[in-house]
Structures are given as structure tokens and as C-alpha cells.
Amino acid sequence: MKFLLTSAGVTNKSIENALVEMLDKPIADSTALCIPTAMYGHPWVGPGIKTWEFISGNSENPMVGLGWKSVGVLELTALPSIDQDRWVPLIRETDVLLVAGGDALYLAHWMQQSGLAELLPSLNAVYVGMSAGSMVMAPRIGEDFIGWTPPDGSDEAMKLVDFAIFPHLENEELPENTMANAEKWAAGIQGPAYAIDDQTAIKVIDGAVEVISEGRWKLFSP
Template sequence: MRALLTSSGVRNDSVRAALVDLLGKPIAECHALFVVSGIYPFPGGAGAAWRAVHGDGMHSLGWKSVGLLELTALPHIDEEAWLPAVREADALLVWGGDPLFLARFLRQSAVTEHLRPEAVYVGVSAGAIAATSTFVETYVEPPPASDGALKSEPAVFATPDGDVDRLLVTGRGAGLVDFAIIPHFENPRHPDASAVNAEKWAAHIPAPTYALDDESAVVVRDGDVRVVSEGQWRLYDVTAAD
């Protein structure tokens, strides 16, 4: 199992070097599949998907080839139409969005089970969250029951404009790793993930939790886990007290 779990993609030389090391060869020699399925539940999701594909996304790293893989379509089409591309991929690039929705279709499609052992799962924001076994995410409104939330509980988070009410929703991920991710750590655009709020968030996750800023990533290779960073990150581990 190889994975690069990021807050905001490959934004610096350290994270890029970690990706190349996981791939075992230059990016220019690798075939990638790009997943933007997780962004569609958001207002403006269609436009965000377009921007991810045409400028904001992971496709621009210089891959030999890039294909789009739509997870929500896979349960409805013959495997012969998409399985060869997955088995030939060197990297599965999973963009952000709603982690509950994304995790649901990662599980339903079982796409990660068809990746070669040396292929790399590259998660961005929700794409990193959804790779975990159990995660917690903040929502303003209750998510659809079909997305499989395990538990919802109210919480109050501090923001520069005052306290805000949120739902902390526990979800079941794809189960690729046994720790959790909080992306966008200390990013002013994501006040739920400030240092104060991330600690509160992590306290509800029954697994070690990495809070990553947009210059950091967790690297996983065959059970070995390490962090590469040109920014800041923090590890919360509620299990350490057991």
C-alpha cells in the first residue's frame, strides 16, 4: 500500500520528491487517473470540477498520461470498460469535496482494490480524509442519510467573527489507512481547522489524527508512515492514553 495524503496537493519540492519516491520513477513516465467525484455535492461543484481539471488540479504535474475516472458511474457500467485503466495506473489522484460522499463511492466501486501494489493513492483534502477507516468532518446541515454517516453531534467552533455551530459527523472511509486526517490546518479560509478547533475535532476521532497544513503530507509505504512538510502539522492521538 502506497499513499500520499495531502491537504492541498503537491505544492512544494518536499512533497513532490515524496511522490516521486513512492512512484519509483519520474512523474513523466507515469500514468494517472484523476477523480473529481467528491466535489459535486457542493454548490458550484460543476464549476469546481472544471477548474480542478483545467488548472487547479493534480493533472498539471507532468504525467505521461491522465484520464478522468468518475466513481459514481462505475457501479453502472461494465468493469471491462474501466478496469484496465485502473490496473495500468501508476497513481490514483483523488480530489477534494465532501468526504462522506466520496468515501461512499470509493467503497461501492472498490476501485482501490484493483490498483497494483506499487500504485500510489494521492489524496487531496477530502480525498485524503476518505482514504481513512474512520473520520470526522464538520457540516453546517446534516448530510444525506445515503452517504452513511455513523454519528452526528453538535459542536461549537471559534472563528475570527465569533463562535459558530457545526455538526461533527463521523463517517466510514475506504479503510486504506488506520489513522485520520484533518486538512487545511491553520488556514484562515478554514477556521474549523485552526489549532484550537482541530484539537476539539481530533478528540472525537478514535485513531491517531494528523492535522496538515497546505504545505504538508503524510507518506505511507507498506505500513510505514511519515510526514513531509515545508509548513506546519500536528499529531493528535487520543489512543495514546489507553
């Protein structure tokens, strides 16, 4: 699977160009499924109007509203109660998964409970994450980002990439997201970790990592 891990969506032309290259066809010819699940686990975003804004493409974070050929909704909390033959073919046929931000550990839990976690490595789709939707691919998210607590109490996530992500670096609405605090967070990760701002994304294809940025970012090595 190909990953485009963003802080705030497809916020500039460089990230959009990377997405089109990964799709190998125009956005207007590509089908998408959006996954809002992480939003429900975070007190700042959902459930409510922000979830509707994301699904409808009216969010300030450009993802669903980019002009896709079609967009469907994949709600992970519903999947355990639905026969797999009703949703697995849909995922296998789609070109891109658009995964909202929110709470990364809540998202990881439902990826596992739904069965999506098992499918992800075999999919041909491009996975586009935003904030928690990107963080969830890491081995760990770090104690600083624990909100919703999983049953085992750990900060372990999906382990589909080998680095962690600190999103929204130096965002004016998140004054605690400074480079200094990112460095402190990275010290507890015990592995490679990127701090990225809202104009930055990380592209991963077959384990090869490339940073796409019109902003600021930093790699912290263990």
C-alpha cells in the same frame, strides 16, 4: 498500495520529491487517472467550474497539472453502469490516482458503490489524495466534517490507513480550522489523528507513516 495524503495537493518541492520517490520514475514518464467525484458532493466546489479546473489541470491545487505523461478521468458515479472489463484494466495499468477534495463521505460511498474500494488494496498505483481525497482513507472523518450524509448516517470511511486527517490547518480562508479546533475534533476520533496544513502531506507505504512537511502539523494520540 502507496498513499500520499495531502491537504492541498503537491504544493512544494518536498512533497513532489516524495511523490517521485514513490513512483520510482519521473512524473513525465508516469500515467495518471484523476478522480473528481468528491467535488460533486460538496456545495463549495462542484459540479461546475472548479471540477473542470481540477480535471484540466488549471486548479490552484497542483495535482493534474504536474506534467504527467498522460491523464485520464475516472468518474466513480459512472462505473456501476459500465462493465468492469472496461475500467478495471485501466486502473491496474495506471501509475497514479489523483483524487480531488470535496465531500469525504460522498467519495467513500461511491468508492464502495463503484467497486473501486475492493480494488484499492491490490493496486500498484500511488494514491495521491487532496483534502477529502485524503480524509476518505481514514477509519472515520469525525462529526465536524459530515456534510453529505451516507445512508447509514455514520462518519466511517475506507479504513485503509489507521489515522484520521484534519486538513487545511490554519488556512486563512477557513478561519475555523485552528489548532484548537483540530484538538477538539481529534478528541472525538478515538484513534490517532493528524492536523496538517497545506504545505504538509502524509506518506504511507506498507503501513509505515512519514510526514512530509514544509509547514505545520501535529499528531494527536488517543
